[in-house]
Amino acid sequence: MRSSVQPRAFNQAGGLLVLLLTLLLRSCVQGDSGESQPAVSGVPGATRPAATAVPATAPTLNPTAAPTVTPTATPATGGVPIGPLQVDAVEVVVLESDPPQVQAVVRATLPNPCATVGPASQTREGTTITVALDVLIDPDAFCADVLQPVEQVIPLGGDFPPGSYTVTVNGVSATFTV
Numbered sequence: 001m002r003s004s005v006q007p008r009a010f011n012q013a014g015g016l017l018v019l020l021l022t023l024l025l026r027s028c029v030q031g032d033s034g035e036s037q038p039a040v041s042g043v044p045g046a047t048r049p050a051a052t053a054v055p056a057t058a059p060t061l062n063p064t065a066a067p068t069v070t071p072t073a074t075p076a077t078g079g080v081p082i083g084p085l086q087v088d089a090v091e092v093v094v095l096e097s098d099p100p101q102v103q104a105v106v107r108a109t110l111p112n113p114c115a116t117v118g119p120a121s122q123t124r125e126g127t128t129i130t131v132a133l134d135v136l137i138d139p140d141a142f143c144a145d146v147l148q149p150v151e152q153v154i155p156l157g158g159d160f161p162p163g164s165y166t167v168t169v170n171g172v173s174a175t176f177t178v
Contacts, residue, residue: 087169088149118136
C-alpha cells in the first residue's frame with residue numbers, strides 16, 4: 001500500500017522550488033536600485049541589462065615601449081604573411097603547346113584551415129627557376145592548429161627552349177626537360 005506522505009512531500013518541495021526560481025528571476029529583472037529595467041520590445045517579460053560605464057581609454061602597460069608594427073593584409077588574399085609555405089613535393093607539368101607552357105604543381109602543408117597560400121614570386125637565372133610562396137593568415141581568425149594539405153598549381157613564366165631545367169619552390173627542387 002502506498003503512503004500519501006510522499007506526494008505531499010513532493011508537492012511541498014516542488015512549491016518551494018517554484019518559489020525560489022521566482023525570487024531568483026525577480027532579482028535578475030531588477031537593477032541595483034530595485035527598480036525594473038525597461039522591457040525589450042517584442043519579447044514579453046524580457047528586460048534590458050543595466051548600462052555599465054566603459055573607460056574612454058584602455059590602460060597602457062608600458063608607455064615607454066617601442067610601438068609594434070603589424071603587417072598589413074594583402075589586398076588580393078586578405079591575409080597577413082607569417083612565413084614561408086612548408087612544401088612537401090614539387091612536380092612539373094609541361095603542357096603540349098607551342099611555345100611550351102610549364103606549370104609547377106606544389107604539394108604543401110598549411111598550419112591550419114584558416115591559412116591560405118600567398119601569391120607566388122618567381123625569379124629565373126638561366127635554366128633555374130626559383131619560386132617563393134608564403135603562408136597568409138587572417139589575424140582576427142581563430143582556428144585549431146590542424147595541419148591542412150594543399151595543392152597549388154603555379155604557371156612558370158618565360159620561354160622554354162629545348163633543354164633541361166630546375167624549378168625550386170621554397171627549397172624543394174624538381175628537374176624537367178622540354
